[in-house]
Amino acid sequence: MAEVILKDIVKIYPYVDKKPKKSLFSKKVEAPVKKNNLQITDRGVVAVQQFNLHIKDKEFIVLVGPSGCGKSTTLRMVAGLEDITEGELLIDGKFVNDVEPKDRDIAMVFQSYALYPHMTIAQNIGYPLKFVKVMGDDGKPRHLTKEEINEKVLRAAEILNITEYLERKPKNLSGGQRQRVAIGRAIVRNPKVLLMDEPLSNLDAKLRNQMRAEIIKLRQTINTTFIYVTHDQTEAMTLGDRIVVMKDGFIQQVGTPQDVFEHPRNIFVSGFIGSPQMNYFDGKLVLKEDGYYVVCNNGYEVKPNDDKQERLKNNNVKEQDIIIGVRPDNLQITDEGVKGLVTVSELMGSSSHLHATVEGKDVIAVIPTEGVYKNYMNQELTFGFNGNVVHIFSKDTEKNLEFDLEVTASEFKLEEEPVKEEVIK
Ligand SMILES: Nc1ncnc2c1ncn2[C@@H]1O[C@H](COP(=O)(O)OP(=O)(O)O)[C@@H](O)[C@H]1O
Numbered sequence: 246m247a248e249v250i251l252k253d254i255v256k257i258y259p260y261v262d263k264k265p266k267k268s269l270f271s272k273k274v275e276a277p278v279k280k281n282n283l284q285i286t287d288r289g290v291v292a293v294q295q296f297n298l299h300i301k302d303k304e305f306i307v308l309v310g311p312s313g314c315g316k317s318t319t320l321r322m323v324a325g326l327e328d329i330t331e332g333e334l335l336i337d338g339k340f341v342n343d344v345e346p347k348d349r350d351i352a353m354v355f356q357s358y359a360l361y362p363h364m365t366i367a368q369n370i371g372y373p374l375k376f377v378k379v380m381g382d383d384g385k386p387r388h389l390t391k392e393e394i395n396e397k398v399l400r401a402a403e404i405l406n407i408t409e410y411l412e413r414k415p416k417n418l419s420g421g422q423r424q425r426v427a428i429g430r431a432i433v434r435n436p437k438v439l440l441m442d443e444p445l446s447n448l449d450a451k452l453r454n455q456m457r458a459e460i461i462k463l464r465q466t467i468n469t470t471f472i473y474v475t476h477d478q479t480e481a482m483t484l485g486d487r488i489v490v491m492k493d494g495f496i497q498q499v500g501t502p503q504d505v506f507e508h509p510r511n512i513f514v515s516g517f518i519g520s521p522q523m524n525y526f527d528g529k530l531v532l533k534e535d536g537y538y539v540v541c542n543n544g545y546e547v548k549p550n551d552d553k554q555e556r557l558k559n560n561n562v563k564e565q566d567i568i569i570g571v572r573p574d575n576l577q578i579t580d581e582g583v584k585g586l587v588t589v590s591e592l593m594g595s596s597s598h599l600h601a602t603v604e605g606k607d608v609i610a611v612i613p614t615e616g617v618y619k620n621y622m623n624q625e626l627t628f629g630f631n632g633n634v635v636h637i638f639s640k641d642t643e644k645n646l647e648f649d650l651e652v653t654a655s656e657f658k659l660e661e662e663p664v665k666e667e668v669i670k
């Protein structure tokens with residue numbers, strides 16, 4: 246049983262004024278590469294801020310976002326491997342900001358599964374149990390016996406389907422098997438919370454799909470709260486009960502995969518979740534007597550469905566310039582719509598991916614082949630979409646106008662104040 250609450254968490258890495266590094270191979274001074282737009286204050290680089298999340302017992306939470314957005318930092322703060330600059334971390338109601346990692350009852354699996362090469366798989370999995378103490382019959386804490394350790398190792402190995410390799414050394418296993426051993430080592434102690442930081446990133450595509458399914462099964466077998474970090478939206482969508490989309494240290498949206506996919510709160514989320522990526526067209530939102538209309542630059546009009554009408558109306562959305570978002574599989578070849586020249590036509594099996602240029606922008610349409618592949622290369626096509634699938638973003642704020650709440654960050658305030666049970670020192 247473990248509930249994890251992160252309240253107003255901030256992480257600032259102190260700004261270290263490094264001397265420009267001279268490369269070993271050239272006399273040139275290398276310019277630092279700026280990858281993202283993290284806020285920099287006089288206290289340092291703000292890697293995570295305004296992070297509010299209430300993770301329920303046994304929930305599978307996925308933190309997802311591009312490299313450098315603060316996923317690992319957040320996870321490492323939960324694990325206790327990184328100091329929390331501001332805010333409160335509560336595990337099962339206990340304030341644990343200052344509790345040592347080993348006392349948090351948390352296990353972590355990393356991308357690079359460092360196994361001990363000289364130990365067998367069984368010894369690798371059982372290693373963390375050497376430090377576990379239980380209350381003995383005489384009322385004194387004691388270490389686990391060999392038999393107790395063997396039993397737990399066997400149980401973990403059974404869950405992960407690696408019993409036949411227990412006597413082997415890591416070098417005699419494949420990448421996928423080794424990652425399973427690393428997971429085994431994490432679950433053997435029965436942790437309250439299992440943290441995973443990009444555990445599948447080092448595996449090849451096929452193995453990654455297989456291991457993803459294994460993690461879903463693992464989740465059904467062990468009753469633990471999972472916090473899983475990935476930059477891969479497919480992993481996030483398939484594994485998470487809820488996903489937390491992050492960018493530049495801020496949460497962008499928290500929700501079920503379906504909610505995030507169907508109702509992305511801003512353009513960033515809409516583009517990050519879903520593959521191939523959402524398409525965007527410039528246009529206007531027009532309010533007529535019978536409701537809102539989305540009007541493309543060439544005059545093509547689509548009336549958003551009733552749910553969207555209602556949300557726009559409730560938010561009192563005014564006529565304005567918008568960015569129209571449509572997912573590739575929601576575009577059809579029709580008589581009316583936006584016009585584009587097909588530059589690439591790829592047969593993907595049951596569908597083809599058409600890359601077209603619409604008003605100077607690249608657009609992808611996924612068209613079902615229905616058994617007959619047509620090559621549309623170099624053809625001028627018209628792509629239409631309907632009012633159920635149109636996403637309406639403010640051109641100004643890039644927010645979804647159906648959900649244009651006050652400030653993005655305040656959406657993620659905790660609903661209730663967490664109740665602190667006691668403070669462990
Ligand atoms: N020890 C550190 N000192 C200074 N900056 C760091 C440190 N670790 C991470 N950062 C910076 O914090 C940001 C977030 O990093 P991280 O949490 O590792 O991102 P992610 O896991 O999402 O790729 C990055 O810009 C990174 O450069």
Ligand SMILES: [Mg+2]
Nearest residue numbers: 316317318442
């Ligand atoms: Mg990371």
